Amino acid sequence: MQTQCFHCGEPNPPNNDLFIENNQGKQAVCCIGCQAVANSILEGGFSQYYQFREVKADKASQTENTQDTAYDEESVQAEFVEFAQGQATADLTIENMHCAACAWLIEKRLLKISGLKSISVNLVQSRAKISWDPAQVRLSSIFAAIRHIGYLPAPFKISDVEANYKKINRQYLKQLVVSGLFTMQVMMMAFALYFGVLEQGFNQYFRWLSLLLTTPVVFYSGLGMLNSAYKSLKNKSLNMDVPVVFAILGTYLASCYATFTSSGEVYFESVSMFVFLLLLSRYLEHLVRAKSVNVSTNMLKILPLIAYKKATADFQPISANLLQTDDIVMVKIGEVVPADGILISDTASFDESIITGESTQQIKQAGQTVFAGTLVTDNQVLIKITAAGKATTLSQIAQRQTLVSNNKSKLATAADKVAKDATLGILILSALTFIIWEFIIGESGLWYAVAVLVATCPCALSLALPTALSASTNNLKRHGILINNSHALESAEKISAYCFDKTGTITTGAFKIKQFEFKSDINSQQMLAQIAAIEAYSNHPIASAFSTPSSEFGVDDFTIIPGSGISAKIQNDLIELTSLRHIQQKDLYPEANIYVLKNKQIVGAIWLEDEIRSSAYDTMTQLKGYKCILSGDPSHRVKQVAQQLDINYQENLTPDEKVQKLIQIRKQYGRVAMVGDGVNDAIVLAEADISIAMNNASEISKLKSDVILLNNNLTKIVTLKRHSGRLNQIIKQNFVWAIGYNTLVLPLAVSGYLTPWIAVLGMSVSSLIVVTNSLRLIK
Secondary structure (H helix, E strand, O other), X not given: OOOEOOOOOOEOOOOXXXXXXXXXXXXXXXXXXXXXXXXXXXXXXXXXXXXXXXXXXXXXOOOOOHHHHHHHOHHHHOOOEEEEOOEEEEEEEEEOOOOHHHHHHHHHHHOOOOOEEEEEEXXXXXXXXXXXXXXXXXXXXXXXXXXXXXXXXXXXXXXXXXXXXXHHHHHHHHHHHHHHHHHHHHHHXXXXXXXXXXXXXXXXXXXXXXXXXXXXXXXXXOHHHHHHHHHHHHOOOOOOHHHHHHHHHHHHHHHHHHHHHOOOOOOHHHHHHHHHHHHHHHHHHHHHHHHHHHHHHHHHHOOOOEEEEEOOOOEEEEEHHHOOOOOEEEEOOOOEOOOEEEEOOXXXXXXXXXXXXXXXXXXXXXXXXXXXXXXXXXXXXXXXEEEOHHHOHHHHHHHHHHHHHHOOOHXXXXXXXXXXXXXXXXXXXXXXXXXXXXXXXXXXXXXXXXHHHHHOOOHHHHHHHHHHHHHHHHHHHHOOEEEOOHHHHHHHHHOOEEEEOHHHHHEOOOOEEXXXXXXOOOOHHHHHHHHHHHHOOOOOHHHHXXXXXOOOOOOXXXXXXXXXXXXXXXXXXXXXXXXXXXOOOOOOOOOOOEEEEEOOEEEEEEEEEOOEOHHHHHHHHHOOOEEEEEOOOOOOHXXXXXXXXXXXXXXXXXXXXXXXXXXXXXXXXXXXXXXXXXXXXXXXXXXXXXXXXXXXXXXXXXXXXXEEEOOOOOXXXXXXXXXXXXXXXXXXXXXXXXXXXXHHHHHHHHOOOOOHHHXXXXXXXXXXXXXXXXXXXXX
């Protein structure tokens, strides 16, 4: 009896009676799915697949994918299908491909479909490009055919940013091909010219031919550098491309003059080699930057193209980009949530690693927020949409990462200024070198001047900081740390004092009502229901202590009073929820967290309790320096928390008082980081040297913060501090190398020991060393 499945190679179950028949007889298979796939392959005439495959197939699915039909919808196809001249084209990702036989099988099977015009399978990238006639065959039928032979197709999406990088990549490759091929031809002719083995007529012929071949290298392959230098000079500024272009055009025009006048020497091979090597180094830098960009754009790729929106009687598939606020969608087990929303179902578990960087499952209850990009792991759920498309948390994270890449810190601005000043100095030094060699020493000074222009170009200096910051930002995102302001990355290492809000920061903010007390003429349950209705409009952690409000009470004139509380009108009664600080009768309800006023009269109070975050203990132990709680909470709970963590504390502070305390701490201890989450923390966050917000913070706090802890894990502050030290070390190494290299080669170039093409090679290698060193921060 065969012990392994003929199709996938997994063990066959005991008493197995499933099999398929081929030209070698009966072959046992492990399940109905493998039986169906194997029969489909054999009946299609593709038995050679089993003969030539190098790896056993993956175990086949036993269920049909009902989502395939949704890909026939126009709104869905608009996301990834291109239409031209009655023909549709799409890129697909195909899972479970292992060897060339897999690619062969897919191509052969699909080419049998009537209406399929072409297919090209890329085994390395696990992708396929297909073209078909929509009038003859549906896309869902193509997907089904791929599934029937054991593979899993899905639309391939590409972000605008990544598409732009790919477009630039193609342009670089075309320019490299032109410059590489033509440079080789020019070099061969240069050898003949150098050794003087040509007759005079052929000598001039080779010069003209070299000019013709060099021209497209300069004006096509070097077009990007020419445009950059032109724009820089037009704006009355200097960038790195200005001395480079001066070197290229100076050498090219001098060689053209020598060709036209049949006099002097030509250096077309040096120009071509210069452009080729410089273009090659920039292409390699482009690949490195593209790698960093992929970290953030790949986050958005996991979002589904299709969402199942609730219609009158059932759920209809629509493009996920068409979802709107208040739509209700269904998400099945193993599927990705298409947009931010509120969980309607009773309970479910979600994998939020794409947001938080933590792989642990998060159990959510009805009424809690779920995020786009998270994976449903245990139950089919219903979600009411609150944000879709670019408004989702995931999209905003990606956008913030892009903004950080474009943000310039003080150090980056200083580095740019040094590079610009260096560029001006290089131009002056190059001109002086030319004058000295040409008019004082009496030799041709062109090549010495060109060598100076190239060798001392501050390319590596300009790359030293941005590449390191980009790599660091992407690394920290994987650890659940989102950088809003790049200066935080540089200065986190130098922080010597840490201030924390208590509620929702050091504590979980998952409040529970410990007890409540109201005056005898107040209906306690009705008042609690009214408070719940008001708290539903607040995103303060205290609001989580109250049950989901009923629609019995309408809320009007909801107002947030920073540092005080909230208020609203219900049935023409003004209800205020405030703290002890704003109560005159301090001893009426001792240690209460919420004082309830109705029409300006105290009618009761509520006592709450919450837990210290488990990560707080390790954080306080590992962080070196002054640590303090700055809390607006007037209760004894602040003291309890501070004592448990063995740190200092200040309680019952208004937002302005928090700012004053932070300034005092800065004067005494040095640079201060503030960690908070509420609306009342926004002012003090703005005052701190580094502001850190929890992911559950109010939007204004996130907006004011330099750093967001996506997983609400306080130990990530320690990670940030350590990574900041590593970043500063890499930046220092980059600057030392960039400045040291330019200082070393400058006298060699001026004295004539450095030829232009060696200078180009050295400059390119120097830039690549800086970029490669920065890439260590990604790991």
